Amino acid sequence: MGKSLESTKGSVWALFLTAHAVLVDAIERRLAQADLPALTWYDLLWALERAPGQRLRMSELAQKVVLSRSNLTRLVDRLAEAGLVSRERSEDDRRGAYAVLTEAGREMRRRMWPVYEAGIRQLFEGRLSEAEAETLGAALRRLLAAAREIS
Amino acid sequence: MGKSLESTKGSVWALFLTAHAVLVDAIERRLAQADLPALTWYDLLWALERAPGQRLRMSELAQKVVLSRSNLTRLVDRLAEAGLVSRERSEDDRRGAYAVLTEAGREMRRRMWPVYEAGIRQLFEGRLSEAEAETLGAALRRLLAAAREIS
DNA sequence: GGAATATGGTTGCATGTGCAACTATATCTT
DNA sequence: AAGATATAGTTGCACATGCAACCATATTCC
Numbered sequence: 170m171g172k173s174l175e176s177t178k179g180s181v182w183a184l185f186l187t188a189h190a191v192l193v194d195a196i197e198r199r200l201a202q203a204d205l206p207a208l209t210w211y212d213l214l215w216a217l218e219r220a221p222g223q224r225l226r227m228s229e230l231a232q233k234v235v236l237s238r239s240n241l242t243r244l245v246d247r248l249a250e251a252g253l254v255s256r257e258r259s260e261d262d263r264r265g266a267y268a269v270l271t272e273a274g275r276e277m278r279r280r281m282w283p284v285y286e287a288g289i290r291q292l293f294e295g296r297l298s299e300a301e302a303e304t305l306g307a308a309l310r311r312l313l314a315a316a317r318e319i320s
Numbered sequence: 321m322g323k324s325l326e327s328t329k330g331s332v333w334a335l336f337l338t339a340h341a342v343l344v345d346a347i348e349r350r351l352a353q354a355d356l357p358a359l360t361w362y363d364l365l366w367a368l369e370r371a372p373g374q375r376l377r378m379s380e381l382a383q384k385v386v387l388s389r390s391n392l393t394r395l396v397d398r399l400a401e402a403g404l405v406s407r408e409r410s411e412d413d414r415r416g417a418y419a420v421l422t423e424a425g426r427e428m429r430r431r432m433w434p435v436y437e438a439g440i441r442q443l444f445e446g447r448l449s450e451a452e453a454e455t456l457g458a459a460l461r462r463l464l465a466a467a468r469e470i471s
Numbered sequence: 472g473g474a475a476t477a478t479g480g481t482t483g484c485a486t487g488t489g490c491a492a493c494t495a496t497a498t499c500t501t
Numbered sequence: 502a503a504g505a506t507a508t509a510g511t512t513g514c515a516c517a518t519g520c521a522a523c524c525a526t527a528t529t530c531c
Contacts, residue, residue, distance in 0.1 A: 180457065181444075181445075181453050181456055181457045181460065182440050182444050182445065183447070184457060184460040184461060184464065185340070185358075185444070185456075185460060186340075186363075187464060188401070188460045188463050188464045188467070189336070189337075189340045190386035191386055191464055191467045191471075192467050193337075193462065194386065194471070195467050195470065195471040198392065198428050198471065199431070206392055207375060208337075212326075212337075213399075229346060234343035235342055289333050290461070290468065292467050292470065293332075293333050293336070293463060294332075294333065296331070296459075296462055296463050296466050297459055297463075300330050301455055301458075301459045304330065304452060304455045305332055305335075305455070305456060305459060306332045306335060307452075308447075308448055308452045308456060308461060309332065309335040309336060309339045310335060311447055312339050312343065312443070312444060312447050313335065313338060313339045313446075315443065315447050316339070316342045316343050317342060317441050318345040319346065319442070319443065320342075320345070320349065
């Protein structure tokens with residue numbers, strides 16, 4: 170049991186990375202084939218849609234979608250270019266800006282969802298037992314919390 | 321509609337994505353702080369190190385590290401530039417090329433490992449019980465196999 | 472109140488990535 | 502054996518990302 174480097178746990182990390190890469194890849198391919206934008210776009214649109222007033226400050230949004238601030242700026246640029254979000258300067262803090270979901274943005278997310286969902290179902294959810302899903306969820310939640318605390 | 325993302329399983333996928341992003345981010349930061357190359361480099365070096373003769377055909381390597389062929393070409397370019405791998409044309413199939421690990425490459429991987437390992441331990445392994453790790457490993461293995469079969 | 476500092480967001484630049492077109496060699500078909 | 506087709510790898514180009522420097526506004530501290 171005490172084998173440290175090649176233990177069960179060690180290879181789990183490698184599996185985690187590989188599985189992520191392969192799954193995301195497969196799902197992105199489906200979206201692309203359906204002439205839909207990439208996952209990051211969905212993620213951002215969905216984050217906004219859930220937010221009160223369907224708007225978020227740039228830095229909150231960056232946190233939610235796990236992107237650097239500069240990165241987010243450009244992502245929002247592209248989405249704005251495509252008419253899916255708009256920018257609004259903040260009233261109270263005049264340095265700040267909001268990204269706001271547009272009707273076209275809502276619509277796009279709605280169009281993307283079925284394809285995305287089918288992918289998730291077929292490649293991920295459908296392969297996990299209820300129990301596994303539960304364990305996995307709990308573990309991931311803990312990992313996430315810990316990582317956020319530390320870094 | 322988007323509701324499924326709020327079911328147990330659905331949100332597990334979201335967690336999976338977020339946890340991956342945050343963890344990789346944290347580990348990359350550690351490597352960068354230690355003036356070491358990024359994870360992809362490690363991955364490639366390690367793949368080569370395990371391979372017989374410490375060499376792999378470009379396309380095999382691409383598969384192992386889950387990168388598109390073109391992408392791999394450039395990654396190998398950069399590693400070769402840094403002297404960590406070298407290219408060799410294949411004798412039998414003259415279209416083919418091998419990426420071969422150099423001594424400097426082995427050495428670099430050896431230097432990276434402690435930092436990488438510490439990250440994995442602190443952020444991932446250390447947070448999982450033996451049982452969770454086992455469940456997680458089994459699930460990921462299954463997901464990976466399925467995804468590869470399908471796409 | 473005004474200099475010093477911190478924060479929100481954007482931008483320049485260098486690097487990384489994806490896709491489709493391309494070159495060279497191998498395989499298949501007849 | 503010639504021509505069609507497939508495969509290995511690379512390259513051109515457009516787009517995405519990360520980092521550090523930057524501008525503008527807020528906040529702190531004297």
